[in-house]
Amino acid sequence: MTAPTTVAAPRSRNRGSGSARRVRGALLGLIVPSLLLGAWQLSSVTGTFSAVQLPPPGAVAAAGAELLERGELGVHLGISTQRVLLGFAAGAALGLTAGAVLGLSRTADALLGPTIGAVRAVPSLAWVPLLILWIGINEDSKVTLILIGAFFPVFTTVSLALRHVDRNLVEAGRAFGLTGFRLLTTVQLPAIIPAVFSGLRLALAQSWLFLVAAELIAASMGLGWLLSDSQNNGRVDRIFLAIVLLALLGKTTDALLGLAQRWAVRRWA
Amino acid sequence: MTAVLASSTPTDPRRRPPLEVSFSRLGRSFGTSSDRRVVLRDVTVDIRPGEVLAILGTSGCGKSTLLRAAAGLDTPDAGSVLIDGTEVRGIDERCAVAFQEPRLLPWHTLQANVAIGLPKSSSASAGKAKVAELLKLVGLDRFAKHRPREVSGGMAQRASLARALARTPGVLLLDEPFGALDALTRLKMQDLLLEIHAAQPTTVLLVTHDVDEALQLADRILVLGSSGDGPGSTVKDLIPVPGARPRDRSSRELAELRRHLLTLLGVAAH
Numbered sequence: 237m238t239a240p241t242t243v244a245a246p247r248s249r250n251r252g253s254g255s256a257r258r259v260r261g262a263l264l265g266l267i268v269p270s271l272l273l274g275a276w277q278l279s280s281v282t283g284t285f286s287a288v289q290l291p292p293p294g295a296v297a298a299a300g301a302e303l304l305e306r307g308e309l310g311v312h313l314g315i316s317t318q319r320v321l322l323g324f325a326a327g328a329a330l331g332l333t334a335g336a337v338l339g340l341s342r343t344a345d346a347l348l349g350p351t352i353g354a355v356r357a358v359p360s361l362a363w364v365p366l367l368i369l370w371i372g373i374n375e376d377s378k379v380t381l382i383l384i385g386a387f388f389p390v391f392t393t394v395s396l397a398l399r400h401v402d403r404n405l406v407e408a409g410r411a412f413g414l415t416g417f418r419l420l421t422t423v424q425l426p427a428i429i430p431a432v433f434s435g436l437r438l439a440l441a442q443s444w445l446f447l448v449a450a451e452l453i454a455a456s457m458g459l460g461w462l463l464s465d466s467q468n469n470g471r472v473d474r475i476f477l478a479i480v481l482l483a484l485l486g487k488t489t490d491a492l493l494g495l496a497q498r499w500a501v502r503r504w505a
Numbered sequence: 506m507t508a509v510l511a512s513s514t515p516t517d518p519r520r521r522p523p524l525e526v527s528f529s530r531l532g533r534s535f536g537t538s539s540d541r542r543v544v545l546r547d548v549t550v551d552i553r554p555g556e557v558l559a560i561l562g563t564s565g566c567g568k569s570t571l572l573r574a575a576a577g578l579d580t581p582d583a584g585s586v587l588i589d590g591t592e593v594r595g596i597d598e599r600c601a602v603a604f605q606e607p608r609l610l611p612w613h614t615l616q617a618n619v620a621i622g623l624p625k626s627s628s629a630s631a632g633k634a635k636v637a638e639l640l641k642l643v644g645l646d647r648f649a650k651h652r653p654r655e656v657s658g659g660m661a662q663r664a665s666l667a668r669a670l671a672r673t674p675g676v677l678l679l680d681e682p683f684g685a686l687d688a689l690t691r692l693k694m695q696d697l698l699l700e701i702h703a704a705q706p707t708t709v710l711l712v713t714h715d716v717d718e719a720l721q722l723a724d725r726i727l728v729l730g731s732s733g734d735g736p737g738s739t740v741k742d743l744i745p746v747p748g749a750r751p752r753d754r755s756s757r758e759l760a761e762l763r764r765h766l767l768t769l770l771g772v773a774a775h
Contacts, residue, residue, distance in 0.1 A: 408608035410596055411578055412621050412672065422621070426612050504612040 291473040296480065299473040316447055316458040317485065319375070323382025324443040328436055331387045335394025335435075336420060345395070356388050360446055364453055378450040385446030386439040393435030397428035429504040433497035440493055444486045459485075523555035523708045524589040524599060524675030526575060532583030533570050534737070543737030544570050548584070550727055550740055557702060557709040559723035561716065563770055566729045566738040568712040572678050575710060576602045588676060598624065601674035605681040607661035609653040615664045616640065616649040622671030639667040642701060659690040663697070670705060679711045683718065695721055699750055716766050720759050721752055728769050742769055 273293060279285055280292035287295070303309035334352070338345045363384060371377035401424050409423040425432075451460020459478045466474035531548040534541050544567040552558045562568045573579035575586050577597040586593040588600070601622060609618045619639055623632045640646045643663040645656075653661050662682060669677060679698075683691040695718060702709060713719050719726045723746050730741040744766070747758050767773070 404604070404606060404608050405610065407578060408602075408604065409621070411576060411602045412668070413596060413598065413625060414621075415596075423610065426610070429612075 288470075288472055291476060295473045296476045299471070300477045300481075303474070303477070311457055312459050312462050313481065313485070316451065316460070319378050319382060319450070319458065320440075320443045320447050320489070323379045323446070324386045324440055326379070327383040327386025327443070328390045328439055330383070331390025331435070331439065332394055332432070334387075335391045336398065336425070338391075339395035339398030340420065340424070352391070356392075360385055361449055361453075364449070368454060373454045378447070378455065381450045382443045382446045385442040389438035389442055390432070390435040393431050393438070394428065397431035398424055401427045426504045429500050430497075433493070433500060437490060437493055437497070440489055441486065444482065444489075448482065521599060521673050521675040521707075523706050525554045525587075526552040526676055526708055526710065527587040528571065528574075528584070529587065530584035531571070531574060531581045531586065532737075533567070533574065533579070533581045543735075545581070545729075546735050546737040546739045548729075548739055550743060552708060552710065554708055555706050556724045557711065557722055559719035559726045560710060560712045560729060561714070561719050561726055561766065561770070562729035562738065562741075564714060566731075568714075568729055569680050571729070572602075572680050572710055572712050575676065576600050576678050578602070598672075599675040600678055601669035601672035601676075602678045602680065603662075603665050603669040603682045605684050607653065607658070607665040609661055609664055609668075611653050614650050614652060615645055615656065615660075618653065618664055619667045619671050622668035624672055635671060636667075639670050640664075642670070642704065643667045643697065659686050659694065662686060662694065666694075666698070666701070670701065673705075674707055676708045676710065679709065681712050681714065684714070691715075691718070696751065698722060716763055716770070717754065719766070720746055720763060721754065722750070726766065728766065730769065730771075 276290070277293050280287065280290060284290075291299075300309060303312075334348075338348060338352070360381065363381060367377040367380055371380060405423055405427065406419070409419050414422055447458070448460040448463070451458040452464050455461040459482055462478045463475060466472070466478065528548050528550050531545060532543070533545040534543045536542045548571060550558075560568045560571060570579060574581045575588070575593060575597075577593050577595045577600070588597060593600075609615070610621070613621075616636055619636045620632060623635065627635065637646065637649070640649050643666055645660060645663055645667065648656055648660060653664070656664075662685075666682065669679075683694045686694060698709075699722065709722075711719070711722060726742075726744045726746060727740060728742040728744070729738045731737070732739050732741045744762065746752075746762065748756065752759065
């Protein structure tokens, strides 16, 4: 910790232009997607690709509208989001717990570290046959697969960050009688909040990845199922629809988590 | 002992009285058996309840190690530390430490940081009142809601002192608490420490490398350093400082003592 010398927080100086800068940043970020959309539309108009290879944006939107009208799109979106959120929440909670235990205890790290490392090395899809065999083709097996995907980023970042918490702060906490769980929640966990959120955002991205893996293989609804079903029926417009929706959902959930991160970093750092 | 200390009566009935500290043949080495470095050897000294003892020595002589042994942050490998007659084992409830750096939690307000020092047994309302009282005592009542990074180094160090005092310690352990401050702030902090000691009498162990600070604050000065033919540091001298506090920084008596101390520390006094 460096000795602070200024009385005013330097951050407050820029607050006035902060929101304007954010709007400008958001607009800048929209340029490339707009260009891509324009190029997409242009290529379908000029006939560079056939409509089967690359359906025009309008066709994809129409496919979406049709599914929405039939009430199917809402179901797919709802169930996929639900699976991701459940798996992500459970995986993140377990990752945080295991990361705290292994990050704080050398013994636990020596005992469990190699095993967890080996499990982490197993490619995600290798779990699918086992999960289907043990749990069956149902919600639980899909959420479990997503849980596995969300667990490791949180676990890894938390356990590593806890080793590097400012030793002086930890010692000060100990000197004032804080031990174990109270030391963790008072000193160590707040100190690694930025790292926790990095892990959570990685975990959320992994969750969407594992969702599609789970739904591609064994599902009767959800965006992953929509992908595989559309592949079987040759509905390229719906494949595009699913991909665009996955991109939008993934980006939206990540942005929400990013907002929470910004708040938390301001609160705890 | 100063007159003001003797006349002040504790206002808080739960306040711990000043406690006696005894180091008894204390030794501490670091490193593995093949590469062992003795830091402290055979340190024996008794500190009276309410006394301010300055621990003076060159850099790396084991001053902080001695203090950490009293706090229970470090375990000596020979001898023992007794506080009020019972041996220190692990973090000791009766002690409170202020470090060279403020070591405040950056995500808490000064108020919340001071509250971390409160003993576990204290009730919420009593704790709140105590924190407010301490912040006032160290002159930070207007900055209670500020974060550590929003205040100066001297103010952060005062908050750190208040956090230590929140423990109502029988023994206050100060590890070069003013070492990182500028000269002017340091003098002010020394006066503040004397005020606090008068208001809330407690035994104080003050590690410092500043001879003048020791002369200004201490009842006795313990000089640590190598002595005889053994390795590591031990008690080189234990000198009572004459005169009641606050002392005249330019008095003749202190000048002679300063020369003696500097010679002990291996510095030419010119």
